[in-house]
Amino acid sequence: MNFRTLDLNLLRLFDxxxxxxxxxxxxxxxxxTQPAASHALKRLHAAVGEALFVRTAVGMKPTARAEALWPQVRDALALLRNALAPEPFDPRDGKAVFRLTMADATAALLMPPLLAVLQREAARVSVRILPLISRDPRQLLLQAEADLAVGHFPAAVAALVAEGGGSALRHQHLYDSRYVCVMRRxxxxxxxxxxxxDYCAADHLLVSFSGQPVGPVDQALAAIGRRRRVVLTVNQFFTAGRVATQTDLLTVLPERFVEATGHADRLLVHELPFDTGxxxxxxxxxLRMDADAGQRWLRERLQRVAG
Known part of the structure; x- marks a missing residue:
């Protein structure tokens, strides 16, 4: 492809x-017009050197090359659009919808103060909380299935730091917590x-968004040559808190999440006898959402309530 002579309108059609x-x-x-679009698609295929779409009975099916190109083209077009013709954002017009993915306890911590801020500002935006099913939400964001992910994502953040400014994602620190052991009174x-x-001899309850039977605690124990027996795995902190109040299972939660379980008065918090960081x-x-006025507005308010 000769990028110097490429008509950028072809990329808009591709998107x-x-x-x-x-x-x-x-x-x-x-x-x-459809004839003009068909001609532009032929020009795009010629510029790329191969067909990016195949006609089928149900529409145009993208090839593997098209699927690989789309995230980069979409992000580049969004950056250009936001730089050259940013759309005005008015939180009071009732049009904005924000899709956030986070754990149940994170939502329980952040949503009440966030909604209080929105109410004070008379903002009429809609916030949709999507279930967090992985410690690595990068694909959700790259595929535009969510606008923002909030949580503890050590591997994903480490990868973004290693990629530096060339990454297709951005990140910002909100707050720190620590892991604690939780049991019933x-x-x-x-x-x-x-x-x-005592800890390793007990039976345990694990919170795992993906359903995998190991987590950060198991990794920390393995580093010192120890292990625990996980009897039950759940995917919500609220469920973990409820089960812990009615059984002798130990669970590990971020300290700030204990209150968010709704069962803090029936639980005891102990220091863990090993380091989990x-x-x-x-x-x-x-990255394509970095300069979006509405997204910046929301991130600023999340930063405020998290602090």
């Missing part, structure tokens, strides 16, 4: 065709200092 799956709808979005271990042997809660978002 709309990927989004719509129909040349007719893509042409309508761009105020083009009246637990056999409640009345004494929790030792490493800090829990750094971060916001992650796609």
């Amino acid at each position: 709309r065709l990927m989004a719509e799956g129909s040349l007719t709808r893509a042409a309508a979005d761009l105020a083009m 009246g637990h056999p271990l409640a009345g004494r200092v929790l030792t490493l042997d 800090r829990v750094s809660v971060q916001m992650l978002w796609a």
Whole structure:
């Protein structure tokens, strides 16, 4: 491809065709006639050196090359659009919808103060909380399935730091917490200092968004040559808190989440007898949303309430 002579309008057609799956709808979005769109698509295929779409009975099917190109093209077009013709943002017009992915306890911590801020500012935006199913939300953000991810994502953040300014994602620190051991009041271990042997001998409850039977605690134990027995794995902190109040299972939660379980008055918090490091809660978002006025507005308010 000779990029110097490439018509950038072809990339706009490519983006709309990927989004719509129909040349007719893509042409309508761009105020083009269908013959003009068909001719532009041929020019795009010639410029790339291969077909990016295949006609099927249900529309235009993208090739593997098109699927690989789309995230980069979409992000580049969004950056250009925001730089050259930023859309005005008015939080009071009732149009903005923000999709955030986070754990249940994170939402319980951040949403009440965030909504209080929105109410004071008379903002009429809609916030949708999507379930967090992984410690690595990068694909959700890159595929535009969520606008913002909030949580403890150590591997993802480490990868973004290593990529530097060339990354397709951005991140911002919100707050730090720490892991603590949580048990019911009246637990056999409640009345004494929790030792490493006592901890490893007990039965455990693990919170795992992905359903995997190991987490950061198991990794920390493995580093010192120890292990625990996980009896139950759940995907919500609220569920973990409820189960811990009614069983002798131990669970580990970020300290700030204990209150968010709704069962803090029935639970005891103990220091863990080994080091798990800090829990750094971060916001992650796609580079294409970096300069978006509405997204910046929301991130600023999340930073404020998290602080």
